Amino acid sequence: MRYIIIGAGAIGATIGGRLAESGTESVLVARGPHAAALRANGLRLTTADGTRVHRLPVAEGPADLGELRPDDVLVLAVKTQDAVTALDTWAAAEVAGGGTAAQRLPVVCTQNGVEAERLALRRFDRVYGVCVWLPSSFLEPGAVEALCAPLTGMLHVGRYPSGTDVTAGRIAEDLAKAGFEAPVVEDVMRWKYGKLLHNVANAIQATTGPEPHPAKALLAARAVAEARAAFAAAGIPVVTDAEQSAARDGKIVPPPGVRGGSSWQSLRRGTGTVEADYLNGEISLLGRLHGVPTPVNDTLRHAANIFAREGLPPGAMSIADLTVLADEAVTRR
Template identity: 75%
Template sequence: MRYIIIGAGAIGATIGGRLAEAGHEVVLAARGTHARALRADGLRLTTAEGPRVHRLPVVEGPAELGELRPDDVLLLAVKTQDAVAALDLWGAAEVAGGGTAAQRLPVLCAQNGVESQRLALRRFARVYGVCVWLPATFLEPGVVSALGTPRTGILHIGLAAGGADARARQIAADLEKAGFDAPVVEDVMRWKYAKLLGNLGNAIQATTGPEPDPAKAALLRRARREGEAVLAAAGIAYVSQAEEAAARDGRAVQPAVLRGGSSWQSLYRRTGSIEADYLNGEVCLLGRLHGVPTPVNEVLRHAANIFAREGIAPGSMSVADLTALADEAESRHR
């Protein structure tokens, strides 16, 4: 199989680089200065085993590859706000022997949140969810660091609509050989909804900084309580924190040198967008559908989007100010 990594950022580049190290054929899809750096200098990937340079094919779209191959696997690793454009572009690509990628090829959704699977299922016949636990940093074009140890990351895989199949097991076997834990599960979305609850703190970290703080932890607990309430109202199951902890225990230990998570990194790179609409915004959506107030998550979503839209540096807001906004929003719902 050839792996086409659509969105070769922190997650995509790490998975692609590790697969290449294990002997698999890999193509990286990237754009702008990142694509130019990857072409000129290679993917400079540092893992717990040390730095390596991977000189892999780099494309900006499927037209540069010609017809796709029947054995291609598409791994979607762009942020969810960029997923529709990527799915439409790659889904329309023709595959040798007839048909399009959306009709014939598998797509793996390796993103935070739960919306990308729904977007993909509208377009692709074969959609897999990937619950990603992979501490990685991407701050400079062409340069990615993923120092998780003893495994680089944990990637639960299963069919987005439920169940698992032989293709999921083959992909998982490839990922295992490449340095990941890749459990094949029948209920991958249950894992992704659990990860969603943890990711509700991304906006807190992005706006107030990644440094540990009891006030930040308290605000995350409030956001998480809202998330748990809306999932209960919607009848959506998710993995318990104990089950998550057991799966991660000693498997892909996050290094202390990690500067900030994915949302913090988006602000640092001034991408102009952030995934809060698909993390805190998912909670807000379910709250509105099921009559559950979600004022804390709405404040976090709104604040993160202002930072992204206006190019405000990550960590520029005090946790006291963010908490005060959440308090005010909650008081309006009492």
């Protein structure tokens, strides 16, 4: 199979680069200065094993590849706020032998949150979810870091909305060859909802900085408590903390030091958008649908979006000020 990585950022480029190292064909899809850097200098991928440069094919869209191949796998690795544009672009691409990508090819969703799979299933016949545990950084064109060891990351793979099949197994085998642990699971969304409990804190890190602080942990715990209440009201099953620890402990160990996560990186790169609508916003949506108050998540979503729209630098807000805003939102309920 050939993997077309739609969105060669921190996650996409790490997966594409690692696949290439293991001898699996992959193509990086990128735009602007990042695409130019990848074409001119290759992908500079730094992992716990060191830095390597990969000279992979680079495309900006389906037209750069001509007809897609029947053995292609589309890996959707853009942020969720960019998913509709990417899905529409690639769904209509023609596949050799007839038909479109939406009709004939699998699309694999690697986003944080749980919305990308739903967006994909509106367009594609075959959709797969991946729960991504892959701490990585993308801060400059052409360069990505993924420094965990002994494994680069863990990628639970399954059909959406549930189940497994031969394709899921083949994808998992290729990922395992590339240095990831890739369990095939019947209930991939249960894992993704569990990951979302961690991701609701992304907005705290983005707005107040990645450095640990007791007040940040307390605010994050309040956001998680709202999320758990919303999941319970909606009847959504979630993996337990014990299941997650058993799966990851000792396998994905980050290096010493503090690094910013995906939302912090979006602000650092000045992308103008952030994924809070699909992280904290997912909790807000469930709360409104099922009568569960979510003022902390409402506040975090709002604050992160202001930072993105106004181009504010990550970490420019104090945790004290952010907590005051959350407290005020609670009082207004």
